Amino acid sequence: MFDDRTDAGERLAAELEARDLDIDVVLGIPRGALPVARPVADALDADLDVVVARKLGAPGNPELALGAVASDGSVWYNDDLIARLDVSEEYLEEVRTEEAENARNKADRYRETAGLPDLEGKRVVVVDDGVATGATATACLRQVQESGAEWVGLAVPVGSPQSVTELEQETDEVIALQTPADFRAVGQYYRNFGQVTDEEAIEYLDQGS
Structure with a gap:
């Protein structure tokens, strides 16, 4: 502790x-x-x-991480979870683009x-x-x-x-x-x-x- x-x-x-x-x-x-x-x-x-990196939240559950993206666009996906939730490519691309921008903005603050x-x-x-x-x-x-x-x-x-x-x-x-x-x-x-x-x-x- x-x-x-x-x-x-x-x-x-x-x-x-x-x-x-x-x-x-x-x-x-x-x-x-x-x-x-x-x-x-x-x-x-x-x-x-x-x-800096940001989580990629699941549809309807943003605290559940489908992966994460860094401020330079480096990305990691939890492929097993994505398959289990049947998350679409369109959703992944949308949330990746949004969170990469959020990560860049946060990096700029620091x-x-x-x-x-x-x-x-x-x-x-x-x-x-x-x-x-x-x-x-x-x-x-x-x-x-x-x-x-x-x-x-x-x-x-x-x-x-x-x-x-x-x-x-x-x-x-x-x-x-x-x-x-x-x-x-x-x-x-x-x-x-x-x-x-x-x-x-x-x-x-x-x-x-």
Whole structure:
């Protein structure tokens, strides 16, 4: 159990330091990952920036992720769920286009330049506050993998065992402090898991400026 996202970030930072990982850039997934990513970036003496993706909600149930799309259009689909719900190609294209634009707009709020920072030849770790389905993390990791980074890792305080295993196929290494067998939701492993606003998240970025 973590007290809050900052506590989770401090514990995650300690684990990454113990592994002696040489990291150039830490990328938090807005909004909830920024309080986690700030202590990680500080401990590793790495730059902190963001990588943005949006869930592709199912028809009539936007919280159910059919997949996710990153701000550069990188997309991941849950093919089994799409087939089970018999979702049309037209719906998928419509929601993908809409959410890719939403992701780009959100990325623009967080940084002055479009797209990711220059990651060519860099060692990069993507940080989130937890992994449930892994949809958003997958889309973000695919965007970073296309950036020319030398090494790409994912670090989370807690995650679904199945999702963490699947994410190992998308990245060089996954660091998850906890992968409980009875995982149901990220928030159940935090005493305080309140919403993080865009303004609060941006403040964490500015702390390193």
